[in-house]
Amino acid sequence: MRVAMYYNNLDIRVEEMPVPQVGAGEVLMKIMSSGICGSDIMEWYRIHKAPLVLGHEVAGEIAAVGEGVTQYKIGDRISASHHVPCNTCHYCLNGHATVCETLRKTKFYPGGFSEYVLLPSINVDRGIYLLPDEVSYEEGSFVEPLACVLRGQRLVGIHPGNSVLVVGSGISGILHINLAKALGAGRIIATDISEFRLESAKGFGANHAIDARDFSPEYLRDINDGRLADVVIICTGAKSAIEQGLQSVERGGRVLFFAATDKGVTIPISFNDFLFRNEVTLTSSYAGDRADHITALELIRSKRVNVRDMITQRFKLEDTVKGFSHVMEGKNSIKVIIEPQK
16 A cells, blocks of 8 residues: 655655554554644654654545454444543543543554554544544544544633634634634634735634734734633744733633644743733643544534635645645645545
């Protein structure tokens, strides 16, 4: 089978690998759609594992099932989780399955930028989601990223009518904007430095889309009834953007960190000026649990979150490096999809 083998962000080669053999309890998945995630282009995070096949936002159909698999059959249309939890550890039993050690180690093989992936038995047991007929493969590849966004918003706690500031309007920011609108947020403000992404933010539900270079807490107060934001969601690792977001949260507000910085970056915070007496909550999130994936699939099926229109580019497997370039540049792209079967 063909795979897009990652060596670095600018060196991704189509290579041949054997189609994985299916063992007991396992499933072979034919990949029809695989999204490029922002974490895929974090070269500092990936390079030490190279060469490898990336891609974890996948949808496709079951091509083979192993002995003992009775709940799924060949031809089933599915989305699949690459990471799954143990369901029995301290973290899982206390509502934090996404920091489970098993979740951090499990994955499908070799990766979503390939014609086929092998789903281990633990993934088959708790990481497959049947796609309704009205959900396309492209839409199905959004189940995982939308599940991550859902978990983030559950943890930060967006209540009906809350004002929400989304810092960074790439695909994560756009998903947060569209979901917050669907779930009843009040005024939604988006920032970015890309005019294309700012226009997209407005199209997906932002009431205000502001060039980050012109944004300030005072500007936010002017458009938000004299207040800062009840909820700030930071979807970029840029240090200046993070600092801007931290300066924009209202007393009693919440901040969600939804993106990694470059390696070694630290953000100093004045405890007395920022936290003392202000009751500001800071939180982060990682991945989504099974309930988040199920909810994400229903939001996609019902079109309450319009993921299809977020796709800006589609590439064949041999053009995966072009897809990476679009995501890295971020000028005129929101979501880039790789189609391994074309």
